[in-house]
Amino acid sequence: MTSPTLPTASAPDTARLLLGVLLPTIVKGPIIRRPWAVGLAARLDLDTRAVGIVRSIHAKHPAGPLMLKLPIRRQAIVLAPEDANTVLARSPEPFTPASSEKRAALSHFQPANVLITRGPLRTVRRALQEQVLDTDHPVHHLADRFVPVVEEEMLELLAGAVRSGSLPWDDFLDAWYRVVRRVVFGDHARDDKDLTAMVIRLRKDGNWAFLKPVRTKTRRRFLARITEELANAEPGSLAAVMAAAPKGDGAEPADQVPQWLFAFDPAGMATFRALTVLATHPEAMAAARREVDGDTSGRRVLPYLRAAILESLRLWPTTPMILRQTTQPVQWERGLMPADCGVLVYAPYFHRDERSLRSAHSFSPERWLTEEDDGWPLVPFSDGPVVCPGKQLVLLVTSAALAALVAGHDFRVEEGQALDPERPLPGTMDNYSVRLGVSGRS
Incomplete structure (x- = not known):
């Protein structure tokens, strides 16, 4: 007996999902953000509307994944939290992250790169990533090297901001890129803006996916630079750990490094957004400073500030579309999902569900310090066996940056969106338009 296929959305509902959810997310830039599109999404509140669209369609189809009515692409969207957890828990087989x-x-x-690798090679590349990034440890074994780098760059950034009286996003990003280059490659790469420019150029092409040909010469030159860095790795850098790590056949170490540069970029965005919220939320700022003032870990273990980063990513996910693709037919209670079917977990829908989450539209880092929301798909770093291997390292670096920023300085929002602790926070945070006033801590 042939199993029934999963329910399929109507053509109008499919169009609503495509135009109201997928299109705005893609236009904003899935690989590197387009500032004008983020600003437009913020002005039109497109992300809040997108969550509303998913909610209304979920109400029509309360159980099971939903197939979309598309002519050439088999695509499903996951609407129920338990189904989202299933997809993530059963990755990479039969739900591979290496979607088309x-x-x-x-x-x-x-x-x-491991993210777009299937089969046995994926196991080899994932093992290498986990070893270099200390995936299972909250404090990376090079924390004594990385944390001072973060503090040095943040203090230099603050000195310039105090002189000018303000801290715009672009200045923060320049400092953040210096941190990233030093952590990944070492101090000699601090001012190597050409390397950063190359990966930015290629990531902009990546926004177009199938629609733009690969710049093979630029990519070859970029990966050759990475290979050279690994061959001459500076001690105390991730590159040095990578160079020294045992590697299985097909590990392709040079192809694993660009993902660190990619992932650290949205981490900086989450840090600046968290700082902006702290600047407008006195109680949260007070809690952050109590932790910093009482810290005895050398800023290696800062639970509240790590939670503040996670909360920034919950409110404004830097990876709103978690993509999977079936490697074989998958049987669900309501029907069969075919092989080679795209699967979308739209994180903002679960992250902003006020029906199930306390203070869903408020800044509440405390939620990450309790078991209150355990089991609910709050997935800023994805989840399951293919959770981001750099999660703990990112939280170490970003929380150290926040600590350095708030320890001795006050901030206020001079330009950008109004963030009121008494009102729901916006669905989109336009960090590109934010300018923070900076002064010594009162």
């Missing part, structure tokens, strides 16, 4: 769309996008700058 992701492979097309990331191949522009890291064609042999």
Whole structure:
């Protein structure tokens, strides 16, 4: 007996999802953000509308994944929290993260990266990533090297901001890129803006995925630079750990490094957004400073500030579309999902569900310090066996940056969106338009 297929959305509902959810997310830039599109989304409140669209369609189809009515692409969207957890828990088989769309996008700058690898090679590349990034440890074994780098760059940034009286996003991003280059490659790469420019150029192409040909010469030159860095790795850098790590056949170490540069970029965005919220939320700022003032870990273990980063990512996910693709037919209670079917977990829908989450539209880092929301798909770093291997390292670096910023300085929002602790926070945070006033801590 043939199993029934999963329910399929109507053509109008499919169009609503495509135009109101997928299109705005893609236009904002899935690989690197387009500032004008983020600003437009903020002005039109497109992300809040997108969550509303998913909610209304979920009400029509309360159980099971939903197939979309598309002519050439088999695509499903996951609407129920338990189904989202199932998809993430059963990755990479039968739900591979190496979806067709992701492979097309990331191949522009890291064609042999673990994220777009399937089969036995994926196991080899994932093991290498986990070893270098200390995936299972909250404090990376090079924390004594990385934390001072973060503090040094943040203090230099603050000195300039105090002189000018303000801290715009662009200045923060320049300092953040210096941190990233020093952590990944060492001090000698601090001012190597050409390397950063190359990966930015290739990531912009990645936004177009299938629609833009790969700049093969630029990609070759970029990966050659990475290979050279690994061959001459500076002690105390991630590159040095990578160079020294045992590697299985097909590990392609040079192709694993660009993902660190990619992932650290949205981490900086989450840090600046968290700082902006702290500047407008006195109680949260007070809690952050109590932790910093009482810290005895050398800023290696800062639970509240790590939670503040996680909360920033919950409110404004830097990876709103978690993509999977079935490697074989998958049987669900309501029907069969075919092989080679795209699967979308739209994180903002689960992250902003006020029916199930306390203070869903408020800044509440405390939620990450309790078991209150355990089991609910709050997935800023994805989840399950393919959770981001750099999660703990990112939280170490970003919380150290926040600590350095708030320890001795006050901030206020001079330009940008109004953030009121008494009102729901906006669905989109336009960090590109934010300018923070800076002064010594009162």
